[in-house]
């Protein structure tokens with residue numbers, strides 16, 4: 001091992017800053033999953049019959065499926081009967097109407113996490129929905145959004161107030177039969193965010209959801225649905241953290257995006273679930289299905305993800321490019337350190353004419369981490385003139401980690417153009433020494449070089465979050481220096 | 483300012499510097515010349531603290547302190563600057579961002595707060611004009627896609643902004659055309675002051691027409707084989723390195 005590698009090793013032992021537990025009374029259903037549990041969840045949420053029925057169909061389908069094992073990850077078997085499928089902080093009344101009614105302990109939690117709900121609402125002008133374990137605890141800026149006609153609320157509130165929208169769109173992008181984890185989610189999903197931006201409306205502010213797992217031995221199964229009607233524009237960001245616990249916790253979310261004609265959806269993720277300790281004990285299993293459909297002509301969906309946390313990440317935010325002239329983008333930074341494993345990428349399904357897609361993936365591997373890019377570019381016979389550009393870059397830090405790339409391409413229309421570029425590099429001794437010789441500390445130098453590597457992705461993030469993501473990256477590669 | 487005494491340095495088990503002794507007082511400009519492979523870059527790198535060099539004997543004192551005991555970043559913060567012979571590219575890292583990080587690291591070391599963003603930019607722009615650099619080079623990646631000459635000018639820009647006490651410029655003149663050479667020399671000359679020392683590592687005496695040194699040393703086989711004033715460089719130019727190597731052998 002070179003000297004740089006040795007030094008990097010010692011720099012890379014990481015600290016997780018969000019690992020505290022909030023001591024709060026919770027209403028948690030006992031572990032186990034059957035039709036009664038699904039009915040119980042549905043009843044707790046006061047759901048209409050169609051939704052209960054949909055959940056049950058999903059459960060029945062799920063029971064016929066087996067866990068997928070094609071990804072480049074390994075983990076002990078998950079006992080799905082040992083997980084609790086619902087946990088909510090006990091509310092004093094029916095749930096808070098405004099921030100002032102939210103349990104101060106919860107507000108404090110979000111403040112500690114760097115998401116001060118009051119502050120952020122006032123200063124940054126970003127609307128936040130905060131999801132704590134299975135339920136949403138606060139949504140800010142509701143009035144201003146209402147005035148613009150934008151619906152941004154917890155999923156369970158949408159069930160009450162916009163059942164017609166749910167019935168029309170839920171499961172139309174990710175059907176409950178889609179895959180093992182999506183089916184499980186469809187049966188037991190608890191909360192998440194719902195967004196509807198009406199025709200011609202440009203959402204007046206960034207929307208964001210902050211997911212927090214707190215309770216032990218629970219799974220988090222949130223469901224997010226975003227609909228941008230004709231000509232609408234919305235930019236949405238999600239952030240996630242969890243306490244440090246020795247056992248693994250399952251997070252199996254589903255996100256569906258629907259973009260109608262000329263609509264624009266920008267979806268950004270800064271994922272920092274607890275990654276487990278240096279030996280790989282504990283951490284979140286982040287098994288997530290995210291998919292957007294560009295349903296209308298010239299619609300646009302852009303995914304940006306910065307994945308620094310989780311013990312295992314298994315997610316492929318994808319675009320179905322159905323509308324003619326529609327376009328999809330996927331910008332990704334995934335870091336793995338210690339024993340983390342990430343198998344992530346995207347699928348771009350070209351159906352409409354002149355559809356375009358861009359994939360930029362930056363994988364950073366350190367410690368014993370395993371980082372896999374897995375992508376599919378599929379051009380159907382109907383997609384005349386489709387174009388794709390894919391770039392996958394891997395950065396290796398130290399000699400014990402791994403980077404793997406699986407770019408699948410299926411082209412059924414000869415007029416399509418598909419380009420692929422890939423590179424694998426290391427932080428070079430020369431780059432590091434150049435920074436040191438300018439007085440920059442080793443840790444800052446590594447961060448500088450890594451952020452440079454990620455720049456094309458970071459610049460896609462909304463301004464307020466680009467800085468946050470950069471800091472997070474620094475933390476995730478930070479060592480116990482000093 | 484700088485005192486090198488009987489320095490022995492090995493690279494990959496091979497002794498490159500073999501008892502080098504050199505003293506550079508404050509306010510002076512010294513040129514270190516020598517044939518290819520004589521150890522000039524090795525000397526420059528060892529002074530800056532590059533890893534991979536084994537110091538087997540000797541000492542280096544910088545402003546009364548043991549320079550070799552300091553980490554490279556500490557040396558830089560104390561005012562040592564190395565202008566690289568081959569500046570490396572760092573893709574995606576903003577040129578001006580690196581420069582600002584460097585300035586702030588030095589300020590923090592001196593107990594000062596971070597530089598004011600506006601003042602910093604004003605200063606950098608002024609120095610860039612001096613170096614005849616396009617402003618667009620600020621927002622490009624560090625040395626990313628720069629021509630050889632642009633890289634060298636960028637090194638001098640960094641030096642002008644960082645205002646080091648001791649600057650070691652390793653073959654800053656190589657690969658420059660005559661106009662660029664004059665610009666670089668002009669930049670370097672603005673930094674000459676009684677409180678500052680300069681080491682010009684060069685292969686050719688051409689640079690010394692524009693930055694006139696107080697002393698010239700010839701490095702042969704890891705040792706100073708001969709020292710003199712500016713006329714030594716001219717004599718070398720006339721008679722070639724063989725003249726000194728022959729004598730030294």
Ligand SMILES: Nc1ncnc2c1ncn2[C@@H]1O[C@H](COP(=O)(O)OP(=O)(O)O)[C@@H](O)[C@H]1O
Nearest residue numbers: 493494498516517518519520521522523524525
């Ligand atoms: N990293 C290295 N590994 C092996 N040999 C080296 C290394 N760096 C320098 N050398 C050798 O040391 C000698 C001096 O090199 P250098 O200091 O670069 O000379 P100069 O700058 O005077 O041309 C040369 O013989 C060179 O091959």
Ligand SMILES: [Mg+2]
Nearest residue numbers: 522523567653
């Ligand atoms: Mg050299």
